Ligand SMILES: [Zn+2]
């Protein structure tokens with residue numbers, strides 16, 4: 527941010543009175559501009575318990591790699607509505623949400639990703655503007671070395687582990703700058 | 715938003731190519747400016763199972779009304795870290811998080827509130843710059859008519875109901891424009 531989005535004058539970076547963090551401050555109109563994490567909402571769509579719907583990304587980043595349907599939550603919708611919308615937009619699939627399954631704070635990019643466990647009741651899906659291919663993968667045939675993101679890897683691994691116990695608790699994860707590493711904050 | 719925060723030129727509101735929602739677009743530097751929901755993180759601090767720590771707000775909105783410690787999640791922290799930080803800033807209290815307890819999409823203000831069930835292990839707390847008073851209330855003496863927000867009302871009611879069953883599932887709520895009303899999206 528270089529200019530005030532309200533009045534167009536240059537902003538400076540400083541700690542406002544009563545605050546303890548640097549913000550973008552406009553002295554022309556006295557607006558303080560805050561920057562906060564964004565929410566990524568999506569689904570882990572399961573078909574007949576052993577098949578998972580993955581999308582091959584048609585857009586950067588990680589074009590050509592497989593992911594779960596997920597994207598930025600928009601204004602004027604709930605987290606669940608965002609997850610369902612993204613699943614429809616990326617996989618042309620209508621799913622039924624069963625529960626919030628992963629909550630990942632991706633600290634180094636200021637994102638919070640929430641993935642819902644969801645059921646695909648009939649095998650209807652298709653590629654879209656955002657996905658080159660959409661495919662059901664058996665849990666024994668996940669393309670582990672072609673996954674787009676660490677969060678997707680984690681979610682799939684959680685599902686396969688949890689399936690053995692028949693319990694699917696919420697997994698809270700803190701992902702930091704070290705690629706491939708993650709800290710599980712709590713066991714729910 | 716009236717001006718581009720990157721280049722300072724006026725922005726226009728239009729649907730960008732490949733998108734389906736109006737955005738603030740700058741034609742001078744070709745930046746698309748997105749606006750997305752913000753996360754409010756906080757705690758429901760419980761002491762000896764029957765006492766809840768509430769804060770009397772020292773700042774607008776709803777100054778003088780009682781609330782749970784919560785506030786905007788900042789960049790470079792996890793949701794849990796934000797909840798703990800806000801509890802320390804507003805109530806000078808250190809708590810132990812047990813689990814994510816409420817997830818409320820407050821659609822009309824583009825906020826997602828996440829409250830954690832937490833334990834206050836010793837009755838140490840104090841007023842702060844953000845709280846006029848901080849007090850432990852027995853669950854039979856909650857000041858229901860002096861609560862700051864519907865989300866706080868909901869969380870306290872969930873706790874009191876759930877305590878009877880000894881189970882504290884995640885409560886997912888969609889709060890819309892009608893004051894006092896809420897839709898519980900899922901029972902977990
Ligand atoms: Zn300004």
Ligand SMILES: [Zn+2]
Nearest residue numbers: 718721740743
């Ligand atoms: Zn611009």
